Amino acid sequence: MFRLWVFVFCGLRLALRSLVSASSVNVTIDDTLGDSLNGAQITYEPDSMWNVGQNCTACTAHPDPSLVHDGTWHDGTTQAGSDELLTAAVAFNGVAVYVFCIVTRSGVSPDGNSDMSFFIDGEQAGQYVVPPDGDTTYAYNVPVFVKEGLSAGSHQLIIVNGHANGNKSLILLDYIIYRSVMSLCADERELTGTL
Secondary structure, three states: OOHHHHHHHHHHHHHHHHHEEEEEEEEEEEHHHHHEEOOOOOOOOOOHEEEEHHHHOOOOOOOOOHHHHOOOEEEEEEEEOOOOEEEEEEEEOOEEEEEEEEEEEOOOOOOEEEEEEEEEOOOEEEEEEOOOOOOOEEEEEEEEEEEOOOOEEEEEEEEOOOOOOOOOOOEEEEEEEEEEEEEEEHHHHHHHOOO
8 A cells, every 4th residue: 555655656746747837937138237036237338328218418319218217228329331340149048038118110210120039049130220211200119129938047148339430229118027937836746745
C-alpha cells in the first residue's frame, strides 16, 4: 500500500510541476521611471541630444501628457545629413519585447519623419519607417516594434533613431514592455511537499 501511495504522490508531483511551473508577466519600462520590476533605466546616447519631453520648452513636439504613459516621454531628433545617431538601450529578461512611441506625421514643427531601427543582442530585428504626410495630430501608444519568440533569458534592446547622413528623424519614446517568464512558486517543495 505504501508503494502505491508513493507512486501516486510522485505522479501527482510531476503533473503539478508541468502544469504550474511558470507564468508569463508583462513588465513595463517607462522612458523616465524605468523598469517597474527591477528599476533598470533606459540609457540614452548621446545624452545631450535627448530631451525629457514633458519638460522641454525648446522642443517642437508637444503631445498631450495626459495621453502618455505615466505622463513622460523622451524626445530626440537626428538631424538631416548627420552621422551622429541617437540610441536608447535597455537590458531585459524575457521572451518578447514591444516598443511604444508617440507618432506625428506633420511636415514641420515638429518634423514627423519616423525612421527607427531595432537591434536585439546586436542583431537587427526590425525597422519602423513612416514618412510625414502633413497630419499634425499625435498618435499615442503606437507599437513601433514587436518581437516575440525570443529565447528565455537576458537580452539587450537598442533603438537607433535615423540613418547616418540620412533624413531628419524624430523619436518620441514613451515606454517598452517585455514579457518575462516567472516561476509561480519560489520553491517547488511549497507546492508538492517533500518525500
